[in-house]
Amino acid sequence: MRIPKWFTLWAGLFYLLLSIGPLAGQSSTLLTLVKASRLLDPRTGNVLSPAAVLIEDGKIKEVGAPSQVQAHAPVGVQTIDLGNATLLPGLIDSHTHLLLDVIPPTEAEIKRQHNGEFLPGELLAVAMMSPSERVLMGAKLAREDLESGFTTVCNLGHSGIDGDVALRDAINAGSVPGPRILAAGRKLTTRGGYFQSLNPAVAQAIVQQEFLQVESPDGARAAVRENIFYRVDVIKATVEDDLTPAEVTSIVDEAHRQHLRVAVHATTTTSIQMAIDAGADSIEHGNGVTDEQLKMMRDKGIFFDLTPTFYDGFWTKIHETSVLSPAYRSSLTAGDDRSRQRAAALVQRVLKSGVKFTAGSDMCWFYPGKTRGQATATMFPALHNTGMPTLDILRSVTTSAAELLGWQDRVGGVEPGKFADLVAVAGDPVADVSELERVRFVMKDGQVVSNDLTSH
Numbered sequence: 279m280r281i282p283k284w285f286t287l288w289a290g291l292f293y294l295l296l297s298i299g300p301l302a303g304q305s306s307t308l309l310t311l312v313k314a315s316r317l318l319d320p321r322t323g324n325v326l327s328p329a330a331v332l333i334e335d336g337k338i339k340e341v342g343a344p345s346q347v348q349a350h351a352p353v354g355v356q357t358i359d360l361g362n363a364t365l366l367p368g369l370i371d372s373h374t375h376l377l378l379d380v381i382p383p384t385e386a387e388i389k390r391q392h393n394g395e396f397l398p399g400e401l402l403a404v405a406m407m408s409p410s411e412r413v414l415m416g417a418k419l420a421r422e423d424l425e426s427g428f429t430t431v432c433n434l435g436h437s438g439i440d441g442d443v444a445l446r447d448a449i450n451a452g453s454v455p456g457p458r459i460l461a462a463g464r465k466l467t468t469r470g471g472y473f474q475s476l477n478p479a480v481a482q483a484i485v486q487q488e489f490l491q492v493e494s495p496d497g498a499r500a501a502v503r504e505n506i507f508y509r510v511d512v513i514k515a516t517v518e519d520d521l522t523p524a525e526v527t528s529i530v531d532e533a534h535r536q537h538l539r540v541a542v543h544a545t546t547t548t549s550i551q552m553a554i555d556a557g558a559d560s561i562e563h564g565n566g567v568t569d570e571q572l573k574m575m576r577d578k579g580i581f582f583d584l585t586p587t588f589y590d591g592f593w594t595k596i597h598e599t600s601v602l603s604p605a606y607r608s609s610l611t612a613g614d615d616r617s618r619q620r621a622a623a624l625v626q627r628v629l630k631s632g633v634k635f636t637a638g639s640d641m642c643w644f645y646p647g648k649t650r651g652q653a654t655a656t657m658f659p660a661l662h663n664t665g666m667p668t669l670d671i672l673r674s675v676t677t678s679a680a681e682l683l684g685w686q687d688r689v690g691g692v693e694p695g696k697f698a699d700l701v702a703v704a705g706d707p708v709a710d711v712s713e714l715e716r717v718r719f720v721m722k723d724g725q726v727v728s729n730d731l732t733s734h
Contacts, residue, residue, distance in 0.1 A: 309334050310724055311351050313344050314360040314702060317692060320367065320672040323708075329365060333698040336724040341692055360702050360719055360731045366672070367691050368429030368457075368699030368722065369714070370679035371654055372583055373541070373562055373638020376423070376445065376459075377416040377437035378403055381644045382596055385606050392474060395593070400436065401473065404488050405480075413441045419650040420445060420456030425728050426651025427717035429699040430458040430679075430689050432512060434541055434562070435465035436642060438487055440508040455727065458697075460683055462514040462541070463505040464490045466498070466529055468521050492521060498528035506536055512683075515558075516543040523552050530556040539684060541583065547571070554580060560682055562638070565624065572631035581682045582633050584674070585640040587653075589621035590614075590660035599646045618663070625664035636682045637661060637674040655715045662711045671711060698724035702731060 310333040317329030330347035332340040332355075340347050348355075380399030388394035403412065416437065423431060433442040442461035449456040467489050476484060485491065490501035492515075502513055513533040517526055526542070533540045534557070542553040545565045553561050554574050560581040561567070567575075567582070575582060591614040597607070628635050637657055645653035661671045680690025688697055702719035720727040 309355050311355050311357045314365045315362040316364040321677045323669050333724040338694050338696050338698050363702040363731050365702050367676045369427045369675045371428050371431040371639050372636045372679045373640050374431045375436040375642035376419045376433050377412045377441045378642040379644050385602050409438045416445045417454045422649040422651040424457045427701040427720050428457050429722045432460040434462045434514040460511040462512045463508050463510040466490050466501045466515040495524045495528040498525045499532040502532040513540045517549045519548050526552045527556040572633050576633040582635040584637045586657045586660040587639050590663050622664045636679045658711050658714045668708045668711045
């Protein structure tokens, strides 16, 4: 039987495709070489100069001197030469709120309400924005954080039922740009922990959009499970003196049984002690911590997550465009001065104690004249002005933050096997910490997000 000519041609093409398929797969590997004058390792403080980083399929393959690394790269590899810049690991914000952008209310409204600076704006976000609208706003703020060098963030509540989870998944899928997100879903708190005296016809519906209320130890476990249903990465609990030790212990125990970490908002000595006794993974804010509690935290390996955005004149700055009476503006200035003194004392005690610490922006505010990323970066000069050494500041948003999040094998360092999350600044961030407010190059997953440095 004679084989048709068309059949012979198609068969030949088929076998050709089979033969080149494996080769095509091999050649699809994406390699990038990044070179810079300096590479700073925050963990050790060592500087590699000059430096090169070879990236393969979004992960770091090799780090070393340019001559050594280039010898292991194929001819014609895509090369990004950052010139005289300093390379660093991507920055980590261990405490943020991407789905909240509070605009400070008027002076009269602030004075009228309990926690008048914050709660009216939060209530507007919950009651006057649809969940979809909040996620879209969060996408914008997440992109701005990434553009300022924050390649990983931990979103600790104030994001609706699952807004931060949805945003996390969209970023991971490549649908929108943004940092890696660990999402906490709804905060766990007690009745009246935030919103109070709402219209009873709508009160519970509003509260349940933002919080999971804890009324008993069993209710605490149920709240953790409810968040797990929405696929959160971490549990956030607000513990004031209104929760019981048994309730706090139930929160931590249930989360740990499900292999989730627990971040506890605690500001008073009593609430901090409950968090320590329960075995929380981190204490957020911690303003009222005692030296003995710092020692207990150190011995138990509990992280202290400082929130320095508020340490250095924050209230005066976000009210720059507000219409305020001279008396109220003077009171803000005096309050900021007191905050600076308290913050410096707190930070020095933390440094002396040996406790593991990180820094999170706690950013959830509309900051006049700044993007969200620029507002987040204000925590760097705030920490510097407390007397914290620059290397400690860098560690608090890289290596230490990665350990807090349980991602030390993925982020926080420029090391083989980790995600290719890199930032670069023009100068020396150890000599001038303000360089961290002017990140000039951002890479996440081996993909360039922004580059204001010379590149060829």
